[in-house]
Amino acid sequence: MNQVLDVIVIGGGQSGLASGYHLKKSGLSFLILEASGEAAGSWPNYYDSLKLFSPAKYSSLPGLSITSSSDCYPDRDEVVQYLKNYASHFQLPIAFHQRVEQVSKESDIFQVRTTTGEIYNARNVICATGSFNKPYIPTIEGQEYFKGNNIHSAFYKTHDPFKDQTVIVVGRGNSAVQIAMELADITNTTLAVRKPISLMPQHILGKDIHFWFILTGIDSKWRIGKSLVNTSGVMDLDGYKQRLKEGKPKQKNMFTSFYEDGVIWADGSKEKVDSVIFATGFRSNLDFIKDLGGLDVNGVPLQSSGISTVVSGLHFVGLSGQRSFASATIRGVGQDAKYVIKHIRKRDR
Incomplete structure (x- = not known):
């Protein structure tokens, strides 16, 4: 394509849609490139029982509220439908089935090449593929010899295939606990x-904890929220405290290695195990900007508050801890997108 747009947004999930909303308000010309056939990001791929840990009233993108009851906690399918409705409601320009494989730059113009062979040109690029598209499993001694089922939580859908098994879930975050409870x-x-x-606690003095996050500034202020991003606090949403107390599920210190039939715990004891599910997080998958020099040696974006520190015109929305505790969440990407688009407008004046 010969047209030079103001902005190309890579990714049509929640981060890309929030970017599209603010870009449309700004009057800048733009196009969102989405690898799949729908504007729902990673949400359709999550496990069946997933639900948000923030109530609907605090779980919307800018400009359009999710339609669930304000005090309920939307589930996966509600979020998927909401995101698709959002794209339609604001008539955001999205090119589907356009997976980006490389971004290059000549002079001040970016060339964005997709796997279909299309090339899109723009003065600015926003990488909005988020932080949750490259499952991470740590390397553990003996892992290659384990004969049981060994998967990442990204590939967990429902508990049905695991009935009557002995299962270990590795991790202590929200997803790990929610899957283990199920x-x-x-x-x-x-x-x-x-x-x-x-x-x-999910509620403090009768208010959901996210009310207090907003009131105190934890959700939006970088200096307060940044330090909390890497914590592993879990919302006590459905009586988790009591269930853990009852040992449903049990907790044990991380095992040290695998053997053919299971795992070896720190005290040297062996346990026969059918399946191990790693809820150990994700890494950003931004290899398409590698040739630009936009990543460090570990593949982490070189950026500050979503603005590349090494490539002029390169930006990010949806990174964990990008500007606040809420960054990378459905309730937080809007404020980060607004900040980035404001920077683009100033830059291109």
């Missing part, structure tokens, strides 16, 4: 953790 109903489930699960 599995514990029909399996012998253990959470393998480096530290005991840290639970945060």
